[in-house]
Amino acid sequence: MTSVLAIDNLSVSFATPDGDVEAVTDVSLSVEAGECLGLVGESGSGKSQTFMAAMGLLAENGTANGHISLDGLDLLSADEKKLNTVRGERIAMIFQDPMTSLTPHMKIGRQLSEVLIEHQGVDKETGRRRALEMLDRVHIPEAERRLDMYPHELSGGLRQRVMIAIALMCEPEVIIADEPTTALDVTVQAQILDLLMEVKANLGAAIVLITHDLGVVAGLADRVAVMYAGRIVEQGSVADTFASPVHPYTQGLLDCTPSLDVETEALETISGQPPNLQSLPTGCSFHPRCPHVFDRCQTERPLLERTPSGQSKACFYNGAEAG
């Protein structure tokens, strides 16, 4: 199958008073229709900025270089007018915080129908009817009444359902969900994950799931990419990555995530602190925290390469000490 969204050698940097900071470096990723790609990393790893660049939503001081192709259309070189015909229609985003991403003074019904009125030129009545259908589809109870409510009148879980409904209005080819459940309580998170699974099964869209929660990825994603300090350090199928991670950082993340299914005495840790993007370590960015570090890691940067098992990793270590 061909990929719907393909990112090729993307770099994103931000101009700051202290000089340029590169948040994303040489990232290449792709998603196919009907597939869910999980993008995992800690804060500052560049996972959100990668897709903010795809949506043309970088902050004013940000610049993106490389190629991002949506079915042949290069999103990075597209102008604002062109982007506006694509965003919401063919590629949609679900944000982390449903309170601040919905317009506070606009009724739910209008926020939903606006998408259709803007992109498909439907009349208000049709827009409202389709909005109602969509609220039903994302299982919002008393949908009719909710159409005339404002975001603050809804709970966090319902707001997130509204966000998902807005994203689905035009049945986009690509849905980017940026930490869609992080702001929610665990019982509500379970409901929203269920809904996303349903969307994935029924819609055939490509879904990019950006999260720091490995449990969420384990439940929803088909493939997973792990980012560290702006680069992808590991990529592979979900089954392979969780069963036998090939990068020491992924291994460390899995080890230090406490789980309800196993009991451990002391939690494994990844020593040290996350890197400062303004003064990244030489060689491999992970080397100061890596348990398998050897000389080469400090001077040379490992490239993302395929392993015999079909996974990809950016690491010199191959199981034997001193590589």
Next chain:
Amino acid sequence: MSDPLLQVRGLKVHFPVRTGGVFVGQHTPLKAVDGVSFDLNQGETLGVVGESGCGKSTLGRAVLQLIGATDGVVSWLGTDLTSLNKKELIAARENLQIVFQDPLASLDPRMTAGDIIAEPLRNYRPSLTKGDRRKMAEEMMERVGLLPRMINRYPHEFSGGQCQRIGIARAMILRPKLVICDEPVSALDVSIQAQVVNLLMDLQRDFGLALLFISHDLAIVRHISHRVLVLYLGKVMELADKSALYATPRHPYTQALLSAVPIPDPMKERNKDRILLTGDLPSPLSPPSGCVFRTRCPRATSICAETVPGLESAGEGHEVACHHWRD
């Protein structure tokens, strides 16, 4: 066994909230904590779990009397903290410290790490010289995994995990008997969470510290706690030893909570049985009649709407508030 350090009995914290119109408004009590009782022993960790708005943070603050209790007893080493005047309370707090959720916001940005960590000494050990305080702050920094040479730096120069270590050092410098940890690792990245949890467990072992560990993260609570208290809308749903609570949860809410936590293992996560709760947390201003959980409970019957279930014993040290826990 010796007497518990802390005995909380029937603790209630109600906030008056204005509801209704501007002119016809009335005050309705918001029952943030509504009749909570538990004991905490020396060297023990009690985990307090629940979703947002369940009253877990209010509970922690009420134990310290940072928020006054509406009713009930908070007995610390036999003294009821709710009956003390301000001066006596300040004296008692020498042994009761707290670590907050947001590591950066809970540190004064204009004080150096050393001053922050040594501040409790200035208040409680006025006879110490500046040099003594500095030395003790340096020792404590070393103990919590900070480089003592960073003593003159300001909070913004530290990462989130380091700021939380400063918060822990400040809480530990007086060698308290109890530290209340209010979501101490929620704002931290996973790789840093594990470091801070291990540090708290080390400190507990070395100093015989009791911890009241408040968190929404059931996996971390299981890791650090000896016993666990489950709260829902200000009421205790279940209280049990860690092993009993996680292996044989009796309350439908606890069961649903546990089944909702994603497991970082694709095979297990995709094949586990999940109890999906319908709806959201009800407004604490108008909690459901009878059992507060009944509106989302898969097992609710008519009795649940009529009678508030009391805490019943479901085994040694295992208490559950549900009409149907035996079903």
